Amino acid sequence: MNSSSRSDFSCPHDHCFFSDNQQANERRTWIVIGLTIVTMVAEIVSGMVFGSMALLADGWHMASHASAMGLTAAAYFFARKYRDDRRFTFGTGKINDLAGFSSALVLALIALLMAYESVHRLLDPVAIRFNEAIVVAVLGLVVNLVSAFILNENHHHRHGHDHGAECSHQHHDHNLRAAYLHVLADALTSVLAIVALTIGKIWGWAFLDPVMGIVGALVITRWSIGLLGQTGRVLLDYNNDTGLAGQIRDRLESGADTQVEDLHIWRIGPGHHSAIVALRTSSLQNPEDFKQQLCSISSLSHVTVEINPKANQPSGTEGKHSL
Known part of the structure; x- marks a missing residue:
């Protein structure tokens, strides 16, 4: 891909x-x-x-x-x-x-x-x-x-x-x-x-x-x-590409109510990386919305996003979502 x-x-x-x-x-x-x-x-x-x-x-x-x-x-x-x-x-x-x-x-x-x-x-x-x-x-x-x-x-x-x-x-x-x-x-x-x-x-x-x-x-x-x-x-899935990690954090944390809690990046082929991201947010966005923010990063080819709601999230929206 x-x-x-x-x-x-x-x-x-x-x-x-x-x-x-x-x-x-x-x-x-x-x-x-x-x-x-x-x-x-x-x-x-x-x-x-x-x-x-x-x-x-x-x-x-x-x-x-x-x-x-x-x-x-x-x-x-x-x-x-x-x-x-x-x-x-x-x-x-x-x-x-x-x-x-x-x-x-x-x-x-x-x-x-x-x-x-x-x-x-x-x-x-x-x-x-x-x-x-x-x-x-x-x-x-x-x-x-x-x-x-x-x-x-x-x-x-x-x-x-x-x-x-x-x-x-x-x-x-x-x-x-x-x-x-x-x-x-x-x-x-x-x-x-x-x-x-x-x-x-x-x-x-x-x-x-x-x-x-x-x-x-x-x-x-x-x-x-x-x-x-x-x-x-x-x-061994070692990642020394700090530039890519920084880009992912910058894009996902652009909203004041979203924090990257856990991030794993590894190379899966020449010029291709995979990432698993866990977010803590009060935003009502779904995982697909956050994944769209990463689409312009050319070397990122496979992404999984997990959303963990903040404690002050409105009633009725609690739960963990991942995609």
């Missing part, structure tokens, strides 16, 4: 809380998967034909990369397949956040393996075929830069909405962001490898190759921790 097509929070309503770019993001993911698979096959075949272990190794690395992208694509598929399944209380928007969290764990594991292999190479150096390794690193960099360009979110498409003070990641598609960080991590690895291999070829400093691997592992770990934090907060 997008804000552009919603004028109220009427019942019944759909529970489709996807990003406005959900279909486009899924297509972009499949494009990157196709590009990765083509590169993987080319490197494995070339490695077998030319007897290059460097090409073979990078080809199999591309296979793991395609698998990670497959997790992203699978999340989009299942979110779309079960979008109308009422067993998902607030829709399937969080499937993307779950996939993003899982991808962040995979990213952390990759960083750990990189660090382990790099330390092992420092302690037990191996001969490096610099020319072939540089060619593979450059090829990997080109593919990953193209993939990163395809997957990069447009961070400006939401800047015009009405609570700009919130954290920008409130509207991120964390599933797509996880895929983006995967290819960015590979691109960083390729850049560091090119620098280390070039210096190693010219000056014979072969130790720089594993050193750069450790540096890359530390950077990737930092990215992974950041994504784990963002997706983990969403999965």
